[in-house]
Amino acid sequence: MDDKMEKKYNYKQVEAGKYDFWVENNLFTNNTTSKKEPFTILLPPPNVTGKLHIGHALDNAIPDLLIRFKKLNGYDINWIPGMDHAGIATQAKVEERLWKEHKKTRYDYGREEFIKKVWEWKDEYSDSIRQQWKKLGLALNYKDEYFTYSKDLNNMVNHIFVKMYNEGLIYKDNRIIHWDCQFKTALSNIEVIYEEKEGSMYHFKYFFKDKKTDYLEVATTRPETIFADSCIVVNPNDKRYQKYIGKYVINPLNDKELLVIGDEYVDIDFGTGVMKCSPGHDVNDFELGKKYNLEIINIFNDDATLNENVTKEFIGLKREDARKKVIEYTKTNNTFVLEKKIIHNVGISERSKTVVEPLIKDQWFVKMKKLAAMVLDLQKSDDKIEFYPPRLEDTLKHWMDNIHDWTVSRQIWWGHQIPVWYHKETKEVYVNTIPPKDIKNWDQESDVLDTWFSSGLLPFSCFLNWDFKKNKNISNEFNKYFPTSLLVTGYDLIFFWVARMIFFNKMFTNKKPFSRVLFHGLVRDEMGRKMSKSLGNGVDPMQVIEDFGCDSLRLMLTTNSSPGQDIRFSEEKIRYAWNFINKLWNASRYILMNNEEQFKYNSNFFLEKNTNLENEIDKWILNKLSLVEKEVARNIDKYEFAVAGKLLIDFVWDDFCSWYIELSKVNLQSKDLGIKNYTLNTMQYVLKNILIMLHGFIPFVTEEIYQKLSLEKSILLDKWIENKHNFEINYLDYLIPIISNIREFRTKNTVSNSKPLIFKINLTKSKNKAKIDSYLKTINSYLEKIVNVKIENNLQFSSNLTTTIAIDDFSLEVENSSFIDKTALINDLNKQIIDLGKEIKRSESILANKNFIEKASKDKIDAEKEKYHMYKNQYITLKIKLKDI
Template identity: 35%
Template sequence: MEIAKAYEPKSAETHYERWEKNGYFAPEINRDPNAPKFSIVIPPPNVTGSLHMGHALQHTIMDVLTRWKRMQGYRTLWLPGTDHAGISVQRKVVEQLRNEEGKTPLDIGREEFVRRAWAWKEKYGNTITEQMRREGVSVDWSRERFTMDPDISKAVRNVFCELYEEGWIYRGLRIVNWCPKDKTVLSDLEVKEEAKKDGKLVYLQYPVITTDRKITVATTRPETMFGDTAVAVNPKDDRYKDLIGKIIALPLTDRKIPIIADEYVDAEFGTGAVKITPAHDPNDYLVGERHNLPRLLVMNEDGTMNAAAGADFEGIDRFEARKKVVERFEELGLLEKIEDYEVSLPICERCKTVIEPILSEQWFVKMEEMRDIALDLMQTEGVPHFSPQIPHEKVYTNWLENLKDWTVSRQLWWGHQIPAWYDGEGNVYVARNEAEAKEKAGGKELRQDQDVLDTWFSAGLWAFSTLGWTGEVDEQPSDDSSELKTKTSTDLEVFLPTDVLVTGRDIIFLWVSRMIMLTKKFTGKKAFEDVVVTGTVLGKDGKPMSKSRNNGVDPLEMFDKFGVDATRIYLASIATGADIKWNDVGVETYRNFANKIWNATRFCLMNSDGARVGNIEPQINTDEHRSLADKWILSRLNATSISVNKALAKYEFHTAVSLLYHFFWDDFCDWYIELKKDEINAGDIAASSFILSILEQALRLLHPFMPYLTEELWQKLPGVSNDLHNAAYRNPVAIAPGSDTDATIMLADFPKGDEAMIDERAELEMGTVIDLIRRVRNIRTEMNIRPSDKVAVHVAAKAAMQTIFVTNEAQILKLARADKLVVSEALEVPKASAKAVITNAEIAVPLEGLIDFDKERERLANQINKLDVELQRLNGQLSNAEFVNKAPAEKVEALRARRSEIEQQKGTLRSNLDALQ
């Protein structure tokens, strides 16, 4: 059968539409009611986003697992969906309003703003799902969900109300993280510590009334002094014992504040006296509670100073106010000094604005009971099991043990509006809808809370709300579809708990922990058993990809340049759990691998008239009529299959890729095809059928990693797509339901491997023959022997080994380009012979008549001299302590590796030169 000379990835990538149309991604494609299930829910990407390399890595891993399990006969559900991304979408719509109409959200009102947010989502929100289709992800699009779907919204309201009724949700006045740009509260997990920066520690003097003394406080945030309601000292600090209880005249204000004693104060820090600002610092807030201090808020939502800071400062940005406070204190002679001080600034993870801790009334979830749910699962069942286990399990447990209450309210309009209503007196009524709230309020006029819930609140329900759970006993699907009602209710029973979650370490606490807690709390089931934690794909410069660094790598560009399959298998090859620096050369390597697979298949199909893919039975391995090469490749195929399955079961994707790469490129292409080439070219039908059968299984092994290429080639194999009724060697569901003509590799059995088909003797014997041929080839290269020249190969070995070489003489002569093989117990060769050693044998190739000895000695000597010069230069660099300490570690390591390589090369060249003396 003829196929195109060159592989064109885009041509193969058209299979996706057929897969989706035929329903291959749905668990119902497997019609066996007793088949085991496998399920994954996708970490829902934001509707504002587009595909980035982190998505591509995680989606590849999830698709590999899903396709592997589907081929193993599981009813597989990989459920897709997107997140409403509260802050991000709100920001997009605000920008659109400002740029197109010059308006603010307040100008159009909440109802119109939410309508426009939905319109924005409908127009732009599907960008990433279309890009995901390009990736080849085998998600069940018929079950696609959105975190603000009506049924999920119903689930969110029911969870909130139940937690409130049980006392697990409360409204309180607490210090929160405030983003002045987005004008909303953030949870601790949404705040990132920016790299340490040079800051200033400012020493301010506060006059003590009725004395001539001043007490000095050190602060990095002078602008908050307007909110000071006390100065605290340690009760054991002798310096200030006589000042405890005295009153301070707070500069720049007309207020007076006390000096108090509290053990919270570190007498060794700064001056040992600390300004207490309960409305602007979480630790000061606690001190204020202990001493019943007032809480004075001195900033607006946008980070400017408010009226409480006085007329001279009202309306000024907090950082400008900081400078002005320092100037005023200096004018008053109350600025003691300013020191350089390294500070870590908390910033909003989205907009990078410096966070302001402020006192605010918000909704919180008590985390004590939630924490105990997660800790109990970890301690009793080891769930979730993290891969890699260390350090994530320890970090997860430590975090749970020190968990704080979760701030769940956000000052936004786009999202799940908090189901709480207030009457005119400020009484709160938490209810599932306004009618229920009014009933609780006795018919009073009510207004609903304007805040929405943290996006992670609805995301925390993702594992079970997406499977049909709404929190109502009599569930009615939102579209009145009985089919949907049946599907979702069954999904909850069948697919929860899910099997594995693939995610990044940055959202283990934001998302993983909360899904664990909420799923167990509301369904009594585990959200998932395993968590695969991926590393970060770094830019080519080794730093995190970002727009500001301009070091991002667009996966879509990689797809266009190298093909989807090459990009996918490269991503799987680096999926070790560690961070990895992106390297185009790595993708290019796998693009070449894809070409190799194509070309190997093309060769196998040449002169294959009459050949067919067939069932490879175990007894073939012991069939005496089979050649050593056949027994060996069959053994290698089964050993590889077993090892790949084990690697995938342990989430060792890089190991699985390495096994498949070396089996296909080294064992199958470089050796087996070369060994069988003459038979294939001669039109040997039996040989062609056998090699096609090995190829077909290899394509199945590769399919989860390279779905498009393997489908394209599998369809071309005789006896596969053209003979649907001869399905003895593959899963009967490889035939699409209701289809008379369509089959797919994605529903064929995944090769399990059979221990009985592993032939250790064949592997040992073939390995010895391969080592011999490889060493002779190396000698030819090292000694500069022309490709057209035939050589004589002398081998010294014991009797048993001699038999192996004699039996395979024809193959050795052909692949080593030799015209003579001499096998004996001891080498008897001219002195001018190149020699080598392999396991249990010695090899020699006489050189007389093959090379010009004088020229070859000169060439080898020159090569050695060049290497000596380079070696001296490297030794000079590596012996320079200053260079080694200051140069990048990877550069030093590369130089050391090069030095080791040169020393090895010199040893080989020296041995070759000695043979010519």
């Protein structure tokens, strides 16, 4: 019956149509009326900005493995998919396209028309992402799919904003924030990445007002901000500068008088101990500015060019160009001292990858102290969220303990427009989910909310049917599936997303958003580097699927994943995964080929009494199956997928394919129908359970093979059952090590398997002499077919020249003449002896050379002597061996 499976594993043919089959049969759909225990995961929503990358593939493969594992274990699964509108990133992509195709900016279209263009982009890329989900085989419950900028979620966001505003948790203030000069929008603190870069520390002279020859030496990394200086600060305890406090110095760029003040904020030992203070362009300087009521000077336009608050020749220059011009100007005016090369941390926008600029802006903020306390209190309670790995809980706590207010307004058009209106004449502020009745007299806030504001609400906002008056969800789905069971995400999102979901959900529902959170690592390249466009080392998962199949990609990702640990991607690992799947395919095909037409599978065959010694190989694999099922399930529950994967691969490759299938061939040739049927049942039974265990790792090929077994309609309708087989096994404990050692012996001695050998078994020192002796007939029946060997207890050899193989407390002996070609061996030994003789003569000649002994180093002479003695010893050994033969 070899027509049941194709001869060669063709992943494209195997994976085609499977996903549609699963979806059409509602195998991923939840059931609110089911009495099964729910298992719910929220899919981390990808941005609607383009293709999924290899990190998404890992982010998706892990929860899909768990969802399928839980379904097979009898849970009511609900994996909720969604997509993120990704305000800044998506708007930037659309603006780029519109300029490239039409040479138009968003201002050419106006807000309303531009938003329509972004929706067109969203629809296009949403379809693309769903196709990629399909390629990855994700068991998503599409009926509950959400989008973070849908009408329903926009209503939720507005409701939450107004609620928080009314409770005093949201406010507007003119404060210093991080500014993205490329996208021209505010950023929150955690959207700024600090990178070590090479730069310079520049020293300048600030001459005293009343002494034209005396000055304070000030060091700065940003000379262009000298225009924004409001004062000079020294530490009042610094004896070098105490006498200068209260005096005035002259700004070297615009001749403005600057007061010298004393504050312990200044580090006496850093730099010159004199600090320039620019409250409009430094976060710490801003705090000093508030403390001393200093003038705030902004010298930058929104695109980081210099504005009218600098001298005329600097207006319009970019930061970098202005810096060069400042150096030239101060050198000319004798106020430049020196430049020192340094390595320092520079703030980079997580969005645009450009250097951020601290600017004073009127922005909306969320007060974080109360919300952070909610998170900390939750983690101290008995109802705390479990973190995997646990160490990341400390990372979260540390951030909550040192939290700053969150800048939530963004100066873009795509996103949740803040539900605030300003009266055109009275300037009254109106905050509500419903626009003012006399709308023509009001202007709505043009800013939108940070994307993380809406995605932070997701664990509860994705369940629709909210009664906002009662502040509760009235759907059955919410009551059954919230809080969700698990969140799977990268550890790099612990601040961006995880923390925000915890405090938003706790604030609004008074419940935690999920019971557990599993952090996986990043997917790095083969050298351990982070993947990036600049390095050109990114991996397109869709291309990997095209080249090797989805199952190979998923198996590689999941079996290399442990909580919080990064993965190194390599094609070698993908090929190894493919080879394993191919091995499984061939083994399955072999089993199906042996299922004769009259054979009928009996799923309870192992309950029948069976005393055939030959079927002990079947009982051995059943015992192994029970052990591996238990350990694989235990490790999946702990999210140790690398451990679970290794257990499975070792079991399938070694125990099942290399040993069991090989040994079972003897039974399949038996004329005893009882022995044969027991083995056929065992084969199919173990294969079925292997497929169930592997299904989450490699869903497509396991479904394909499972359907050939003619059981349930789909593998997802079957069950993961941990079978407790514990048969007493006899001869196999001896047979397997005997075969292993004989195979090793043949390889080591280059003895073909086609050459029959007879071994003598030495049981003199064995504790199990009688037992092994009684099994010899059965053991030999396997050895003759598998390794072309027979073993006898009382064998007499004609020569004392034998080779011994030690196995546990017994051994095997074989006569050398039975496997050694004497003529060939003699010829080989003679050749080696001749070659060694030549080396000995060469060495003797060198050591007899007085010139060499007098001029060569001691080490070189000793090395030559050592070689000579080694050659002599080898020569003598081979001569003795030749004589013995």
